[in-house]
Amino acid sequence: MDWLEEIALRDRQSIHAILTSKSIDDSATDPRLGGADRLKRIKEQIRRLRFPRLADTEDAIRAKIQELKLHPEIRVSVPPGLEGGQVRIEFAAASHAELKQLTTKLTEATDNASMPEIFDLLAGQTSK
Amino acid sequence: MKPFQPEELIVEQGSEASPIYRNLRRALPSDVPFRFVGEVSRRIGDGLSITDRFGAAKKKLYLAKHKGEFFKKCPGSDGQVCCNYFVINFASNCPMDCSYCYLQEYLADNSELKVFSNVGDLIDEADQVLRKHRGMFFRVGTGEITDSLALEPLTGMVGELMPYFVEQPNVLLELKTKSDCVDSLLDFDPKGRVVVAWSMNPQRVIDWDETDTASFGERLSAALRCQQAGYRLGFHFDPMIEYPGWERDYQAMIEEVFATIDWKVLSWLSLGVLRNTPGLKRTMRERFPGTQLLTGEQVLCPDGKLRYFQPLRVEMYRKMVGWIRRAAPTVKIYLCMESKEVWQQVFGYAPACEKDLGNQMASGAESAWL
Numbered sequence: 001m002d003w004l005e006e007i008a009l010r011d012r013q014s015i016h017a018i019l020t021s022k023s024i025d026d027s028a029t030d031p032r033l034g035g036a037d038r039l040k041r042i043k044e045q046i047r048r049l050r051f052p053r054l055a056d057t058e059d060a061i062r063a064k065i066q067e068l069k070l071h072p073e074i075r076v077s078v079p080p081g082l083e084g085g086q087v088r089i090e091f092a093a094a095s096h097a098e099l100k101q102l103t104t105k106l107t108e109a110t111d112n113a114s115m116p117e118i119f120d121l122l123a124g125q126t127s128k
Numbered sequence: 129m130k131p132f133q134p135e136e137l138i139v140e141q142g143s144e145a146s147p148i149y150r151n152l153r154r155a156l157p158s159d160v161p162f163r164f165v166g167e168v169s170r171r172i173g174d175g176l177s178i179t180d181r182f183g184a185a186k187k188k189l190y191l192a193k194h195k196g197e198f199f200k201k202c203p204g205s206d207g208q209v210c211c212n213y214f215v216i217n218f219a220s221n222c223p224m225d226c227s228y229c230y231l232q233e234y235l236a237d238n239s240e241l242k243v244f245s246n247v248g249d250l251i252d253e254a255d256q257v258l259r260k261h262r263g264m265f266f267r268v269g270t271g272e273i274t275d276s277l278a279l280e281p282l283t284g285m286v287g288e289l290m291p292y293f294v295e296q297p298n299v300l301l302e303l304k305t306k307s308d309c310v311d312s313l314l315d316f317d318p319k320g321r322v323v324v325a326w327s328m329n330p331q332r333v334i335d336w337d338e339t340d341t342a343s344f345g346e347r348l349s350a351a352l353r354c355q356q357a358g359y360r361l362g363f364h365f366d367p368m369i370e371y372p373g374w375e376r377d378y379q380a381m382i383e384e385v386f387a388t389i390d391w392k393v394l395s396w397l398s399l400g401v402l403r404n405t406p407g408l409k410r411t412m413r414e415r416f417p418g419t420q421l422l423t424g425e426q427v428l429c430p431d432g433k434l435r436y437f438q439p440l441r442v443e444m445y446r447k448m449v450g451w452i453r454r455a456a457p458t459v460k461i462y463l464c465m466e467s468k469e470v471w472q473q474v475f476g477y478a479p480a481c482e483k484d485l486g487n488q489m490a491s492g493a494e495s496a497w498l
Binding site for chain 1: 420437440
């Protein structure tokens with residue numbers, strides 16, 4: 001509710017107008033979604049409205065991570081709210097051979113141009 | 129700036145022998161009533177909402193003996209780079225009313241506007257610490273839980289402390305303010321031991337969120353007068369507020385500051401973005417329901433404070449540093465309550481530890497005079 005009030009204050013519109021805006025209304029009326037998923041989607045949309053630039057930066061980072069074309073066993077993530085400025089890289093190996101394969105893939109991903117761009121986005125360098 | 133005048137002066141018995149009492153009686157107009165009480169109660173405005181209680185507390189001035197320690201290490205913020213600063217609290221709460229003020233939460237249960245009468249105890253305590261550690265250099269501020277100078281025309285507190293502090297070889301006293309109350313300072317020779325520092329924001333932010341403070345122009349004029357009287361200066365661009373067009377306003381502010389002030393007399397500049405906590409936000413919502421500060425893109429950080437999300441605030445800091453560096457290439461700039469990661473992203477380095485930054489600040493201040 002705080003987020004809705006803050007959006008209303010910032011955008012000078014009523015909470016009713018926010019809740020009936022297209023992005024939220026689309027989620028609320030999407031026939032493909034069950035009740036829980038619908039609520040989750042509505043919350044996501046409200047968060048996007050409340051934190052538009054944070055959401056845009058998160059989207060941009062997500063897109064860059066996809067461009068890395070990582071091995072499915074390697075997971076790259078950034079902290080919630082992008083606080084901390086660090087990229088977290090996780091993988092698990094069941095053998096030495098698998099470990100070597102994953103680290104090779106990771107090294108290839110590190111050389112991908114998208115990797116430094118992720119760090120740039122985390123450091124507020126949005127112009128690149 | 130409109131001079132502060134309390135509705136009433138309430139004096140705790142035993143404080144009437146204090147020089148602060150004498151100064152108050154001399155400075156306050158005769159139509160301001162005063163009364164003596166046995167002990168200052170913490171029950172001002174019980175039954176009122178936070179809005180009324182905190183607002184009401186700013187209207188009456190108490191003079192009471194401080195029973196705890198005066199001289200303390202600045203608490204900083206958990207996990208953040210600390211500048212190894214010490215604080216002396218000679219008063220509690222502030223007559224000004226900034227919407228974002230953390231005292232609304234920090235002093236919520238102890239919100240009386242109080243000035244402490246036992247100046248002799250304060251000086252004795254400071255003297256014990258400073259004498260015992262002559263090999264250490266102390267940066268000491270008086271503006272942690274009050275404004276250092278807003279009450280000065282009434283209390284003359286700083287005027288009472290100056291003769292002692294200007295003679296100490298191992299201290300730098302920082303007077304931090306949003307006021308223009310510097311008249312009483314101008315008669316002293318600071319001897320390189322006093323930094324007068326202003327918290328600065330563009331006039332637009334002052335109009336929105338810094339009620340009863342001096343205007344930007346008044347603060348800058350007061351800084352110029354202090355510079356001309358031989359004081360070192362500091363500026364705290366804190367809290368920086370992000371809003372559409374903030375860059376234009378902040379850049380213009382910095383240009384005006386450096387067109388007026390000789391940056392070589394600056395001991396330091398600090399930068400900090402708006403910080404609050406979930407609890408403070410609730411109070412702000414109650415006391416200042418229209419403030420746009422509630423709508424910033426702040427996220428909860430590991431130390432429990434809300435700040436603009438990191439990429440956004442790092443970009444703000446970097447722009448500010450760029451504008452400052454253009455005018456003052458080697459002035460000492462530090463970030464207030466920020467993590468090593470943010471320091472690294474802004475400056476390309478982070479202090480190794482709190483002593484590292486404290487020493488840098490102290491040596492910068494000392495070398496200007498030695």
